[in-house]
Amino acid sequence: DAGVIQSPRHEVTEMGQEVTLRCKPISGHDYLFWYRQTMMRGLELLIYFNNNVPIDDSGMPEDRFSAKMPNASFSTLKIQPSEPRDSAVYFCASSFTGANVLTFGAGSRLTVL
Amino acid sequence: GESVGLHLPTLSVQEGDNSIINCAYSNSASDYFIWYKQESGKGPQFIIDIRSNMDKRQGQRVTVLLNKTVKHLSLQIAATQPGDSAVYFCAENGGKLQFGAGTQVVVTP
Numbered sequence: 001d002a003g004v005i006q007s008p009r010h011e012v013t014e015m016g017q018e019v020t021l022r023c024k025p026i027s028g029h030d031y032l033f034w035y036r037q038t039m040m041r042g043l044e045l046l047i048y049f050n051n052n053v054p055i056d057d058s059g060m061p062e063d064r065f066s067a068k069m070p071n072a073s074f075s076t077l078k079i080q081p082s083e084p085r086d087s088a089v090y091f092c093a094s095s096f097t098g099a100n101v102l103t104f105g106a107g108s109r110l111t112v113l
Numbered sequence: 114g115e116s117v118g119l120h121l122p123t124l125s126v127q128e129g130d131n132s133i134i135n136c137a138y139s140n141s142a143s144d145y146f147i148w149y150k151q152e153s154g155k156g157p158q159f160i161i162d163i164r165s166n167m168d169k170r171q172g173q174r175v176t177v178l179l180n181k182t183v184k185h186l187s188l189q190i191a192a193t194q195p196g197d198s199a200v201y202f203c204a205e206n207g208g209k210l211q212f213g214a215g216t217q218v219v220v221t222p
Contacts, residue, residue, distance in 0.1 A: 042212060042213070042214045043157070043202065104156030106154075106156050
């Protein structure tokens with residue numbers, strides 16, 4: 001398996017633009033997580049899904065953020081409109097039921113100017 | 114709320130020496146702990162885990178120690194190598210996986 005695949009690896013955009021980050025979890029994993037990492041706040045859990053259903057989105061900062069998982073092999077995290085304070089590395093991770101260990105993707109580094 | 118507490122200290126270790134990375138947690142309900150390693154430009158990578166019914170677990174060159182009395186977790190790396198340079202995170206699971214702030218380990222020749 002190629003692991004958790006995220007795209008794009010890097011994105012630079014201007015304030016106000018829409019940003020869409022994508023994730024392909026490991027095949028067979030039924031949990032998917034979106035994390036945000038900044039120097040100030042470390043790794044923060046934004047939202048996680050189980051069997052494509054959002055379970056806990058309490059970490060989503062505000063209404064500008066949304067996440068979907070239309071099927072077991074694909075998820076998106078969307079920011080609209082983006083702001084400079086959204087600049088961070090966004091990680092997707094997946095795991096399967098009964099396992100506590102998350103496998104992380106390489107991350108998407110977002111810079112909002 | 115309760116959280117894993119870590120500053121972001123830097124641990125400088127000479128190649129070949131042993132490293133000890135410490136982590137204090139505050140959620141007494143946590144029953145599972147994990148150490149992750151994050152190299153520059155990469156996502157966190159699982160190193161070793163331990164359940165709360167254990168106080169020690171060994172892997173390849175790594176040992177995790179858990180002291181539930183004082184809510185303390187440590188990661189020991191034997192014979193530290195240049196490839197061990199990274200940020201190390203402890204994480205606890207008390208219903209939801211929470212990460213500490215991380216410790217930067219720098220291996221010097």
